[in-house]
Amino acid sequence: MSWDDLDKLLAFINGLVDEKQGDRLSELFTGFEDRLTRDEEANWLASRIVQAENGDSVNVVAEVDGRIVANGQITRGHYHESRHHGELGLTVIGAYRGMGIGREIVKTLLYRQAE
Numbered sequence: 865m866s867w868d869d870l871d872k873l874l875a876f877i878n879g880l881v882d883e884k885q886g887d888r889l890s891e892l893f894t895g896f897e898d899r900l901t902r903d904e905e906a907n908w909l910a911s912r913i914v915q916a917e918n919g920d921s922v923n924v925v926a927e928v929d930g931r932i933v934a935n936g937q938i939t940r941g942h943y944h945e946s947r948h949h950g951e952l953g954l955t956v957i958g959a960y961r962g963m964g965i966g967r968e969i970v971k972t973l974l975y976r977q978a979e
Contacts (some may be wrong), residue, residue, distance in 0.1 A: 920940045
C-alpha cells in the first residue's frame, strides 16, 4: 500500500461500511459502524506505512479494474516477548468473496512475511 492508494482505500472501507449497514444480520466486522473521512483514512494509512517501513507489518491489497476489492495484513506482536507472534486480518468485498482472492492474499502475506 502507498499514498497513491488513499482514495481507493477510502472507497473500499466505506463500501464495506455500506455493505454492513445494508445487512444488519451481516457478521462482517469493519471495526466501526460509520463511514470514514479522507483524513481518518489518511491517518490509518500513515500508521500502516510506518509499520511496514519498520518491518512490523506486511500489507496486501487486491484490485479488480482499478478498484480495491480486498485487503490483508500481518502485524507482528508489539512487545519483545511477542515479536514472533502475529495477527492476520483479511477483508474481501461481498461481491468478490468465494473467488479465491482471500486465499491468494493470505499466501502472498505469508510469503512476504517470511522474507
